[in-house]
Amino acid sequence: MKMKTNWLCIHIVLMLFASVYAVGFYGLHFKGLEEPAWIGTRILDQKWMQQPIDHFNHRDNRTWLMRYYEEDKYFNGSGPIFIMLGGEWTINPGFLQSGLMHSLAKQHGALMFYTEHRYYGNSKPTQDISSDNMQYLNVDQALADVAYFIDNRKIQMNISNSKVIVFGGSYAGNMAAWIRTKYPHLIQGAVASSAPVYAKADFYAYYEVVTASLKRHDAQCATDVQTAFDQTEKLLASKGGPKKIRELFNLCENPNVKSTNDISYLMNFLSEIFASNVQYNKIVNGKSKISILCDTMTNASIGKPIERLAHLVNKEGDCIDVSYLEFVKKMRNDSWSSNPMKQWYFQTCHEFGYYQTSNSNQSVFGTLFHLDFFVNICTDVYGDYYENHLLENGIRRTNIMYGGIIPDVRNIIFVNGDVDPWHALSILHDINEFSPAILIHGSSHCQDLQSDDNEDVPELRAARERIKNIVSIWLQ
Ligand SMILES: *[C@@H]1O[C@H](CO)[C@@H](O)[C@H](O)[C@H]1NC(C)=O
Ligand SMILES: *[C@@H]1O[C@H](CO)[C@@H](O)[C@H](O)[C@H]1NC(C)=O
Ligand SMILES: *[C@@H]1O[C@H](CO)[C@@H](O)[C@H](O)[C@H]1NC(C)=O
Ligand SMILES: *[C@@H]1O[C@H](CO)[C@@H](O)[C@H](O)[C@H]1NC(C)=O
Ligand SMILES: *[C@@H]1O[C@H](CO)[C@@H](O)[C@H](O)[C@H]1NC(C)=O
Ligand SMILES: *[C@@H]1O[C@H](CO)[C@@H](O)[C@H](O)[C@H]1NC(C)=O
Numbered sequence: 001m002k003m004k005t006n007w008l009c010i011h012i013v014l015m016l017f018a019s020v021y022a023v024g025f026y027g028l029h030f031k032g033l034e035e036p037a038w039i040g041t042r043i044l045d046q047k048w049m050q051q052p053i054d055h056f057n058h059r060d061n062r063t064w065l066m067r068y069y070e071e072d073k074y075f076n077g078s079g080p081i082f083i084m085l086g087g088e089w090t091i092n093p094g095f096l097q098s099g100l101m102h103s104l105a106k107q108h109g110a111l112m113f114y115t116e117h118r119y120y121g122n123s124k125p126t127q128d129i130s131s132d133n134m135q136y137l138n139v140d141q142a143l144a145d146v147a148y149f150i151d152n153r154k155i156q157m158n159i160s161n162s163k164v165i166v167f168g169g170s171y172a173g174n175m176a177a178w179i180r181t182k183y184p185h186l187i188q189g190a191v192a193s194s195a196p197v198y199a200k201a202d203f204y205a206y207y208e209v210v211t212a213s214l215k216r217h218d219a220q221c222a223t224d225v226q227t228a229f230d231q232t233e234k235l236l237a238s239k240g241g242p243k244k245i246r247e248l249f250n251l252c253e254n255p256n257v258k259s260t261n262d263i264s265y266l267m268n269f270l271s272e273i274f275a276s277n278v279q280y281n282k283i284v285n286g287k288s289k290i291s292i293l294c295d296t297m298t299n300a301s302i303g304k305p306i307e308r309l310a311h312l313v314n315k316e317g318d319c320i321d322v323s324y325l326e327f328v329k330k331m332r333n334d335s336w337s338s339n340p341m342k343q344w345y346f347q348t349c350h351e352f353g354y355y356q357t358s359n360s361n362q363s364v365f366g367t368l369f370h371l372d373f374f375v376n377i378c379t380d381v382y383g384d385y386y387e388n389h390l391l392e393n394g395i396r397r398t399n400i401m402y403g404g405i406i407p408d409v410r411n412i413i414f415v416n417g418d419v420d421p422w423h424a425l426s427i428l429h430d431i432n433e434f435s436p437a438i439l440i441h442g443s444s445h446c447q448d449l450q451s452d453d454n455e456d457v458p459e460l461r462a463a464r465e466r467i468k469n470i471v472s473i474w475l476q
Contacts, residue, residue: 417443
C-alpha cells in the first residue's frame, strides 16, 4: 500500500515536469522552446500519414508513417489551414490548444495541424539511426514530407481552396521560411520564429550574445563570469588543479588535461549553464533566469568567482561525467532513443554547423572549445566521412538552396528576441514590404509563439499583435 502511494506521488511529480515540453538545442544539450501543456479532458488522437522514405529517388519505393495531430474544432469547412511545424523534437498537441497559432485559428476558423519531423519523436522512417540509415534525414526531405502532407490533406478533406499558413520556431522556423520559399503554391504565408536561417560552422557569435545579455543585466556579472572561467583555465594548467576542479564541479574523474577533447567538453559543459539560462530567459515571479544566475555569480559571500561558478553546477545528483570518449560511446548507439541528440547533431554535421565555440574575445567563457572539437564529434560519432570538408560543403549547399541571409521571398515574418543568442544567424531587417523582420528587445527564444502572459515585456505582446494583423492580411 505504501509502495502504491509513493508511486502515485512519483507519477504526479513526473506529470508536473512533463507539463512543460522542451524542444530545441544549445551546445550539446537538449532543451528548448517551451510547448504549452495539453490541459483539460478533450482527447486529440495522434494520426499517421504514409510518406516515401526518399522523395528524390524514384527507384526507392519504401515508405514510413509520419505522425501528426489535427484539431478541427474551429473549422467550418472553408476556413484556412494552419500548420505548426515540428522540428528536432517529439510533438505534443499543446500548440493546438494555446499559443499564438491557436489564437489566430480561433479568430479565423482555421483547421490546425502539428506535423512531426522525420526521425524525431515517433516518426521513424528506418529500423535504427545508424549513419547509413540517417541518409534520409535532412531538411529537404522534411520539407517534402510537409508538402506531401498538405496535398494529401487537401484532397482527403476536400479543402483544396483553403489557404495554408505555417508556423515554426528555432530550426522549425527555418523550415517555415524555407517551405514557403520552395513551395509557394502550397503555402501562402509563414511565421519564422527565432529561425537561424544562415548556416555557419563557427557560430562564435552565440556566446557573444550570451555575454552581451549578461552584461546588459549587470556588467559586473559578465566580469565575474570571465574571472571564473579564467580561474578554471589556470587551475586546469596547474599542478593538482584537475583534482580541485573535480571536487569543485562534482566531476566523476579528474579532468584529463592531456585530452583537448576532454577539456573542451568540460568547458563547453560549464558554458552551457549560461547558454541554457539566457536562451530561455523566462521570467518567473518577476525574476528572470539571467538575474537569478547573476545573483549567484556576483555574490562574494559564496567565495571566489570560480566557487560561485561551482555553486551553479548541480551537485544533488550523480557525479558529472565529462569524459569525451564516454560521450562518444553513448552517441554511437544506433538504437532509437527518447533523446534526439544523435539525430540533431547529425544534421548539424552536414547541413548547418551552428557550433557554439569560444572563438571570440567578445565572449567571456574562456578559450578552450574550438571548431575542431565539434567537428571531431561528427567524425567520431558518425564516421570518418563526416569531416571538415563535408561540413563546409554542406553549409554552402544549405545557403545556396535556401538563400541564407538574403532570401528573395514574400509573406514570411522573421521574428527574433535580442536576448536570444540565435538571433545572430537570423534575419533582422525587413526583406521587403511583404516580409518584415520583427526584433523584440528583451525577449528570448521563440517567446512570440506562446500566448500572452502577464510577465511578458510589452514589446513582446506588441509583436504578437503585429503578427496577427499581418497574418489576417494574408488571409483576406
Ligand atoms: C517496389 O519496388 C520493387 C522493385 O524495386 C517492386 O518489386 C515492388 O513491387 C515495389 N513495391 C510497391 C509497393 O510498389
Ligand atoms: C466559415 O468560416 C469562414 C472563416 O471564418 C467564413 O468566411 C465563412 O463564411 C464560414 N462559412 C460558413 C459556411 O459558415
Ligand atoms: C467538395 O467541396 C466542394 C465545395 O468546396 C463541394 O462543392 C463538393 O461537393 C465537395 N465534394 C465532396 C466529395 O464532398
Ligand atoms: C549570497 O550567498 C549567501 C551564501 O550562500 C546567501 O546567504 C545570501 O543570501 C546571498 N546573497 C544574495 C544577495 O543573494
Ligand atoms: C543503446 O540504447 C538502447 C536504448 O536506449 C539501450 O537499451 C541499449 O542498452 C544501448 N546499447 C548499448 C550498447 O549501450
Ligand atoms: C579582438 O578580436 C578582434 C578581431 O579578431 C581584434 O581585432 C582585436 O584586436 C581583439 N581584441 C583584443 C582585446 O584582443
